[in-house]
Amino acid sequence: MKAHQIILKSRPEGMPTSDNFDLTPVKLPSLQDNEVLVKNLWMSVDPYMRGRMIDRKSYIAPFQIGEALEGGAIGEIIESKNSALPVGTKVSHMLGWRSHFVSSAEGLTALPVTPIDDSHFLGVMGMPGMTAWVGLNRIAKLKEGETLFVSAASGAVGSIVCQLGKMMGAKVVGSVGSDEKAETLTALGVDAVINYKTCGDLNQALADAAPEGIDVYFENVGGEHLFAALNNMKDYGRIAVCGMIAQYNDTTPTPGPSNLAQIIMKKLRVEGFIVFDHWAHYGDFAKEMSQYLAAGKIKAEQTVFEGLEKAPEAFIGLFEGKNKGKMVVKLS
Numbered sequence: 001m002k003a004h005q006i007i008l009k010s011r012p013e014g015m016p017t018s019d020n021f022d023l024t025p026v027k028l029p030s031l032q033d034n035e036v037l038v039k040n041l042w043m044s045v046d047p048y049m050r051g052r053m054i055d056r057k058s059y060i061a062p063f064q065i066g067e068a069l070e071g072g073a074i075g076e077i078i079e080s081k082n083s084a085l086p087v088g089t090k091v092s093h094m095l096g097w098r099s100h101f102v103s104s105a106e107g108l109t110a111l112p113v114t115p116i117d118d119s120h121f122l123g124v125m126g127m128p129g130m131t132a133w134v135g136l137n138r139i140a141k142l143k144e145g146e147t148l149f150v151s152a153a154s155g156a157v158g159s160i161v162c163q164l165g166k167m168m169g170a171k172v173v174g175s176v177g178s179d180e181k182a183e184t185l186t187a188l189g190v191d192a193v194i195n196y197k198t199c200g201d202l203n204q205a206l207a208d209a210a211p212e213g214i215d216v217y218f219e220n221v222g223g224e225h226l227f228a229a230l231n232n233m234k235d236y237g238r239i240a241v242c243g244m245i246a247q248y249n250d251t252t253p254t255p256g257p258s259n260l261a262q263i264i265m266k267k268l269r270v271e272g273f274i275v276f277d278h279w280a281h282y283g284d285f286a287k288e289m290s291q292y293l294a295a296g297k298i299k300a301e302q303t304v305f306e307g308l309e310k311a312p313e314a315f316i317g318l319f320e321g322k323n324k325g326k327m328v329v330k331l332s
């Protein structure tokens with residue numbers, strides 16, 4: 001059997017390019033007792049993987065040059081010497097970026113039997129959906145009647161934040177990088193959508209979209225978006241700092257927004273979070289989200305690239321705004 005993996009060939013400087021990755025064949029060992037052979041069906045590409053390409057200390061270890069990349073994936077067991085994981089079992093795990101692998105079964109979680117598509121366990125039912133839920137419920141504690149501003153609003157996390165925000169009774173303002181994305185969000189019931197690439201002054205566009213001021217900012221982007229949000233926050237507003245994708249490819253440290261003093265003057269609460277610290281609540285989230293999906297209350301869009309060899313292109317596409325909803329790769 002031909003197995004392949006994608007390795008980190010070199011560390012990106014600035015925007016990653018296809019030259020930073022290499023598709024290489026891999027020879028798999030034969031199965032020992034209790035081991036299984038997994039064939040990957042879907043893999044996730046996520047912005048946080050860019051941080052792991054930098055050789056630095058962080059909440060998660062850096063990728064090593066010459067070694068296969070890792071990330072969320074869904075696979076199927078095609079050979080098994082483990083009675084708890086028979087052939088045909090679908091599993092989620094963190095060994096994406098490869099076609100097959102042999103596993104001791106550690107780190108494999110069998111997917112629940114549900115009508116939900118397998119790939120959604122990388123998106124709305126997985127880490128990005130959980131991030132949206134944690135940020136709104138556990139960090140910002142969004143309340144009915146409040147105004148919520150969401151950046152990268154049509155992405156994997158942002159699109160779920162917007163829809164949960166509407167269900168929680170908020171007025172939702174989103175920011176996106178294209179008119180097509182704006183139309184999709186408007187169709188989902190988002191109250192106002194700003195195209196940050198064409199609006200001119202983002203600060204003013206936000207003031208026009210939310211003249212009453214913002215209670216909660218769900219921060220996915222950083223830079224200009226944070227500047228505009230700080231200027232438009234209400235007193236005692238809350239900022240859930242989820243990500244700052246605009247800065248992930250910076251080659252020199254980005255100067256902070258010049259208006260951080262707004263945090264003092266408006267008595268804001270700014271709290272960063274990493275979804276994995278909240279994983280003990282996954283069961284509560286999954287129960288709620290699966291009900292919303294079954295009832296058609298949440299729409300989970302995906303952008304799909306096909307073939308393991310397309311994974312670098314899909315990953316780079318995250319920084320070029322090529323996805324609506326969750327970016328995933330379908331392995332052939």
Ligand SMILES: NC(=O)c1ccc[n+]([C@@H]2O[C@H](COP(=O)([O-])OP(=O)(O)OC[C@H]3O[C@@H](n4cnc5c(N)ncnc54)[C@H](OP(=O)(O)O)[C@@H]3O)[C@@H](O)[C@H]2O)c1
Nearest residue numbers: 047152155156157176177220242243244245246274275321
């Ligand atoms: N804290 C956590 O535990 C956690 C967990 C998951 C994700 N995150 C963070 O959440 C954010 C969203 O992640 P995601 O997985 O949902 O990705 P995503 O939104 O599905 O994809 C990235 C999107 O970001 C936008 N973008 C890219 N570069 C940009 C720039 N320079 N300025 C403004 N927008 C830009 C693009 O949309 P446009 O076309 O609209 O520009 C792109 O489609 C990221 O910052 C990520 O790191 C954090």
